[in-house]
Amino acid sequence: MGGSQSTTSIASLSVLNKPLLGPWHSGTQALCGPECRDKPFDQTNNYFIMNSTTASSPTTVEGLHPAKKKFTYNPNQVAHTLDKLGLGYFSPIARLIGRDEPSKQVKAITQNTLLPVLAFIIVLLAWQYCAGTVKTDSQKIPSPAETWVAWKDMLAFSAAEKSKEKDYYQSLNERVANYKTMAFQARDSGNVSRAESIEKRISKENAKVYQGTTTFFDQIGISILTIAVGFLIATLIAVPLGILCGLSPLVNTALNPLIQLFKPVSPLAWFPIVFVFTTWGIDQPPAASIWQRALFTSAGVVTLCSLWPTLVNTAVGVAAIDKDHLNVAKALKLGWFKRIWKIVLPSSLPLIFTGLRVSIGVGWMVLVAADMMSQNQGLGKFVWDMYQNGDTASTAQIIIAVLFIGAIGFMLDRIMLVFQRLVTYEEQSI
């Protein structure tokens, strides 16, 4: 409690005047006359000042600039942030860099690393064993080594495909440039009809798009795009509907049977119905466009399967909102929209995001099946095509795809986890 700080408090306070009056006071009446503005803090009020100095941060009354912080590496803080981002695995490393109990961190790192590596090795051995044992006349489980070769082939194929595409566009550009000079020369020599026909050919060439094979990595991209579309639609439907269900027992009563009925339906059963809708509602775009009709069919199936967890969680979160918080809204007479936006939504966000996290997991699982049926160019179609090929190399590629599907699903879950942690506030104890 430094004396110098308490003087800043007084100085900053004397700037403040008792400001406005509420609308129910007649305009001229002032509750606090100038006499009490002049001496905001006397001896008996001393504890105010003491309290404001106990706070570690500088006074943030307007007009005073808080002191600039000097950057220092705080291992504890970095580790905490990593934990919050779902990267708790790296927090011992961050602590080790900051020399925070090094021996403990080394032990944690070895433990965190050794055990998963051990489990991984066991799975590899089991896989190797299966590869030698599980065989039919036409097929067998590829060994880890064969799978590795298949992975290299996939990389090579994708690189070759990319360079082919590049070559294609290069030659196309050269041709167009040639045509342009020809057209220029024709115009120069006064042959207008020839110039026009050449220009027509240029625009035809420009409209051409490379018709190559979709690579594995393109298909990953399409899959992510599809789930993004499906998940976005699901969220836009589920959150508002969930809020309505949570707020109004009537809406809840009306919708609950439907929710319970549709929640357990398999994506494969939804597919034909969604297919009818997209075929009716969406014109088939040109082959080069990424917004294929099949993409929307898959996205629609994802939507129908993934909206339920969010809907149910949102409804529960809204219905379980603290009565004290609603009383605050009531006592302040907040309007309907403000009540939703400032009280209901923030207080149910943690549960909404729990629902969203479950939803995106469900959506990703559903997507592979939906892609197989709708022939959307995603990972599901990749798996399906490889299955149709039926040789060992294809099975190896399916194993690669399985690993990628798992890894991407895990990543999506982590992303949602970070959001979930960001919106979760600590509950106050009193």
Place this chain on the structure above:
Amino acid sequence: MSYFECIHLGKTYKTPKGDAVIVEDFNLKIDEGEFVCIIGHSGCGKSTVLSMVAGLNEISDGTVVLGEREINGAGPDRGVVFQAPCLLPWMTAYENVMLGVDQVYYHASKPERRQVATYYLTMVGLAGSMHKRPDELSGGMRQRVGLARAFALSPRMLLLDEPFGMLDKLTKFELQQVLLDLWNRERLTAMMVTHDVDEAIYLADRIIMMTNGPAAGIGDILSIKFNRPRDRSEIMNTELYYEYRDHLITFLEERSAHRPTKVA
């Protein structure tokens, strides 16, 4: 007509076994700028009276008149301080106060509204912590925010429902001082529910003693004649303080069970 008046105020809950009468025929007049404490045993219905005045609990019988108008539901013309601070945990102290300020001073500019919130947070001693969220504040600091939020509304009436009931004795003393200082500046009409006899004597102009439920009502009224501003140690050194204290404790221990047939 008084500034504030409860006329035959009553609360009845319908139960399968018939009506449960919590409060019956509660009549009280409060002048503008008066500080009134309601004291009584736990569960006697004093909080019910306050929440009916606040508009958070429906009125079964009678009416409440405030500033020549009958109250109809809750509204920011009454600043309520709850027993739990009831801060919104996803907002900072400043935002919590601003929520009410925005609602009341909708006609004011943003800098003016910001000034109101900053002023009251500074007044309760939170100038340095106003951008902290409730989970970073101690219980006492949270209740300071609660006080700032109520006073920042510039309400017609202040309603306090055992605001310091959950705090330890030292913090309680500090916060009573904060409350009294703010009140001395603004002289809002205040109604406070408490079961702490010393708190009531220190703060109130008048203490309303409520009889035990069911069908609770006013048992006795005691005027506290200490001058303002009051000094705690000074008033505690007077004979009168202990007379008041005896009066209240005797009521709570011996007389609160019987409702007098006629209220003075």
